Amino acid sequence: MKRSITLIITLLAAASSAFAQVRVSTPNVEMVLKAEKGGDLQIRYFGGRLSDADVENIGAAGASHHSAYRAYGLSGASEASLGVTHADGNMSTSLKVESVDRTEEASAEVVRIRMKDTVYPFYVTVCYRAYKDVDMIETWTEIENQGKKPVTLTRFDSGSLPIRVGDVWMSHLHGTWAAEGRLVQEPLERGMMVIKNKDGSRNSHTDHSEVMFSLDGKPQENVGRVIGAALCYSGNYELRIDTRDTDYHEFYAGINPDNSAYILEPKEIFRTPELALTYSDEGLSGASRNFHRWGRKYKLAHGDRVRKILLNSWEGVYFNINEPGMDQMMADIASMGGELFVMDDGWFGVKYPRLTDNCALGDWVVDRNKLPNGIGWLVEQAHKHGIRFGIWIEPEMTNTTSELFEKHPDWVIKAPERDLVTGRGGTQLVLDLANPEVQDFLFSVVDDLMTENPEIDYIKWDANMPISNHGSQYLSKDRQSHLYIEYHRGFAKVCDRIRAKYPDLTIQACASGGGRANWGVLPWFDEFWVSDNTDALQRVYMQWGTSYFFPAIAMASHISATPNHTVFRTTSLKYRIDVAMSGRLGMEIQPKNMTDEEKALCRNAIAEYKDIRHVVQFGDIYRLVSPYDGHNMASLMYVEPDKSEAVFYWWKTETFYDDHLPRVKMAGLDPSKRYTVHELNRIDNVPLPYEGKSFSGSFLMENGLEIPVKHIVDYHKQDDWSSRVLYLTTE
Numbered sequence: 001m002k003r004s005i006t007l008i009i010t011l012l013a014a015a016s017s018a019f020a021q022v023r024v025s026t027p028n029v030e031m032v033l034k035a036e037k038g039g040d041l042q043i044r045y046f047g048g049r050l051s052d053a054d055v056e057n058i059g060a061a062g063a064s065h066h067s068a069y070r071a072y073g074l075s076g077a078s079e080a081s082l083g084v085t086h087a088d089g090n091m092s093t094s095l096k097v098e099s100v101d102r103t104e105e106a107s108a109e110v111v112r113i114r115m116k117d118t119v120y121p122f123y124v125t126v127c128y129r130a131y132k133d134v135d136m137i138e139t140w141t142e143i144e145n146q147g148k149k150p151v152t153l154t155r156f157d158s159g160s161l162p163i164r165v166g167d168v169w170m171s172h173l174h175g176t177w178a179a180e181g182r183l184v185q186e187p188l189e190r191g192m193m194v195i196k197n198k199d200g201s202r203n204s205h206t207d208h209s210e211v212m213f214s215l216d217g218k219p220q221e222n223v224g225r226v227i228g229a230a231l232c233y234s235g236n237y238e239l240r241i242d243t244r245d246t247d248y249h250e251f252y253a254g255i256n257p258d259n260s261a262y263i264l265e266p267k268e269i270f271r272t273p274e275l276a277l278t279y280s281d282e283g284l285s286g287a288s289r290n291f292h293r294w295g296r297k298y299k300l301a302h303g304d305r306v307r308k309i310l311l312n313s314w315e316g317v318y319f320n321i322n323e324p325g326m327d328q329m330m331a332d333i334a335s336m337g338g339e340l341f342v343m344d345d346g347w348f349g350v351k352y353p354r355l356t357d358n359c360a361l362g363d364w365v366v367d368r369n370k371l372p373n374g375i376g377w378l379v380e381q382a383h384k385h386g387i388r389f390g391i392w393i394e395p396e397m398t399n400t401t402s403e404l405f406e407k408h409p410d411w412v413i414k415a416p417e418r419d420l421v422t423g424r425g426g427t428q429l430v431l432d433l434a435n436p437e438v439q440d441f442l443f444s445v446v447d448d449l450m451t452e453n454p455e456i457d458y459i460k461w462d463a464n465m466p467i468s469n470h471g472s473q474y475l476s477k478d479r480q481s482h483l484y485i486e487y488h489r490g491f492a493k494v495c496d497r498i499r500a501k502y503p504d505l506t507i508q509a510c511a512s513g514g515g516r517a518n519w520g521v522l523p524w525f526d527e528f529w530v531s532d533n534t535d536a537l538q539r540v541y542m543q544w545g546t547s548y549f550f551p552a553i554a555m556a557s558h559i560s561a562t563p564n565h566t567v568f569r570t571t572s573l574k575y576r577i578d579v580a581m582s583g584r585l586g587m588e589i590q591p592k593n594m595t596d597e598e599k600a601l602c603r604n605a606i607a608e609y610k611d612i613r614h615v616v617q618f619g620d621i622y623r624l625v626s627p628y629d630g631h632n633m634a635s636l637m638y639v640e641p642d643k644s645e646a647v648f649y650w651w652k653t654e655t656f657y658d659d660h661l662p663r664v665k666m667a668g669l670d671p672s673k674r675y676t677v678h679e680l681n682r683i684d685n686v687p688l689p690y691e692g693k694s695f696s697g698s699f700l701m702e703n704g705l706e707i708p709v710k711h712i713v714d715y716h717k718q719d720d721w722s723s724r725v726l727y728l729t730t731e
C-alpha cells in the first residue's frame, strides 16, 4: 500500500537561506533541489550523501542553479528540456513550482514537484524515485494539458543534470550490428555533444542511451567519482551535453523529438520514460555495481532467478530445422549438462515455408514438412532428455511473402503514397504497433504458442528491422508524427499483457543481436543477446562495454564454432569457454561436429559454471584491466556481496613474443579474509603453482597473482590463445 504524505516543502535553514530545499536521497547518493513556491525548480547538487549541516550551507559553498526542467521560450540560447506550442500559437512556456509531494513506496520514496505555467492551465510534474536499498534515483516527468484545446509538444525530456566543469570524461557505448557495446571514452569539451537513436524499433545497436561521467580526469575503474545515467526507454532517444560559457556541463536525456511532435489533448498526461541516475566514488566499476544491483532488483525480469545453461540452434543449423536434427541437438546439450534447448529461426510457415530469411514472418504455424509432430513433440522430447524447451519468434515483423501480409497489408508501417521499404531478405516489413489490432495479433502469437504448448520455458523474441519509412496506416493524417512514440506504447502494452498472463516465462530480447540492450526493455525480458558476433575475442571487448550498465545475468554469451561465422577468427575452445563463462553461459554450435575431447571440455565447463554461476549472475563486478587500454590482456572479477567467494577472469587479447603483461591486482575482496585459489576449465598438464593455496584478500588486492602467458600443454595442442578463470573461496 502506498502511503501518501503531503509535504509542504522542507524549509531548511530558513533564516540563512532564502530558498526551500528538497533532498532526494538513497543510502549513498543525494540530489538537492531548490523548490521555492512560485520559483524556478533548480538542481543545486548531485553526488554523495551530505550531512544536514552541509546541505544547509550548500548555497554558500557555491552550488549549481541549473533548471531541473527548463521550458523553451524565455531563456535565450539555453538548452531546454521541454518545448510546447500552446493552443494560441505561443511557443514559450514559464513553469513555476506549485507544490512538493512525497509518497512512500515499499522500497523507495517518490518526490513529485508540480509546476504550472504562469499563464496557461499547463502543468509539469517532475518526479524522482529514490530507492532505499540501492543507489539509484529515477527521474521522469508528467506533462499535463488542462486547457480546452490541444497543445503540441516539440521536446519532452525525462530529466537533466548539471555536471561541474573540470577534467570530466565521458564513457559511452557505440557500435553497429556484430560490433555492439564498443566503449568510447573522451574528455568533455565545450560545445554540444549529442547521442541519438533513430532506428524506430530497436535502440542499442549503434549508440546506447546510457553514459558515465568520470569527474576526476581520465576514467578509472576502481577509484574516482563517477555519475552514471541510463534512459530507460525502448524507442528513439536523445542525450545532449551542452557546455557553453558557464561552469557546468548540462546533461539532458529523453525521447528523441525528431519527427515526433506530439499533440497533447485536453486532460491528457504525457509521461516521459525514466532516467536512472547514480553516483559512486568507487570509479566506473562502482557505478556499474549500482546499475547492476538496481537492475537485478527492480528492473530485470526475474533478476533474482538463476539462469539456465542452454544450446541455441542458430549457428549450428541455421534454417535447417528438422525433427531428428533438433532431437540430436537436445540429446547432445543434455549429455553435456545443459538445461535448455532453444530452437531458433526456420520452424514455421505453411504457404511460404521459412527456408531462408525472405518469407513467412507473421505465419507462426509450424512447418509440418520439417516438424511432422509439431512443437508438442519437441517439448516432450526435451523433457525426456531432462531439459527444457525454448523457441524463436519475431512477432513485430512480417514479409511481403507471407500469408499475414496478404491478409493484412494495412498492418505494416508504410509511408502514404510510397512503395514499401523492405528489409532483410528484400521482403521484411515492420508491423504497425500503433494499431490495436496489431497489438492483439502480437499478443496472440505468444498466447497461442503458450496455450498449445504450456511447457515452453523460453522465448527468444527477435526484431530484425528498423522503421525504414515513416507512415502509419492506422494513425490519422494529423497524428503521423506520433508513430515512433505510439509504436513503443504498443510494444509496452503487448509486453504487459504477455507478462500478466505468463509471469514465469523466460524471454530473451534479441534484435539482430544487441539491438535491445536497454533498461526500458528489460522489465519484460530476462536477458538480451549481446551480439550476433560470437567471436570470443571481440566478445571480450563488447561484453566489457556492455557490463558498464548491464549485469552478467542479462548478457547471453555463447560458445560457438571456429572459424567464427562472423569474423572467421579461430580461437581455442578453452578461450571461447572462458569468455562465455563470464556472462550467462550458453552454446551456439552444432555439437555433432565436436570431438569427444571438445565435448568433454564443455561438459566440464558447464559443471563448473554451475558451481560459480551464483557469483557471476548475482555478484558485484570489479573490472581490473581494460582490453581497450592496449595492455594486450583484459581482466575482471565478480565478488559475492559478502565477499566470501569470487571468480577472476583473465584473457590475453594479443600475442607477441617477449611481451610483458601486467600483473593484475584484484579488487573487491575482504582484505582480512583468506582466499583459496582453484583454477576452472584447466587444460594445462600441470596445475598452477598457487592451485589450492590460500592468500589474504589484501595480498591479492595489493599484489595479485602471476598469470602465465601461455598454457602448458602438449606441443601439438599449443596455440596463441591464453585465458584463465580462477575461483576464490573462503572457509
Ligand code: GLA
Binding pocket: 314, 344, 345, 357, 392, 462, 464, 510, 511, 512, 513, 529, 532
Ligand atoms: C537474428 C538474430 C540471430 C538469429 C537470426 C535468425 O539475426 O540476432 O540470433 O536468431 O536472427 O534469423
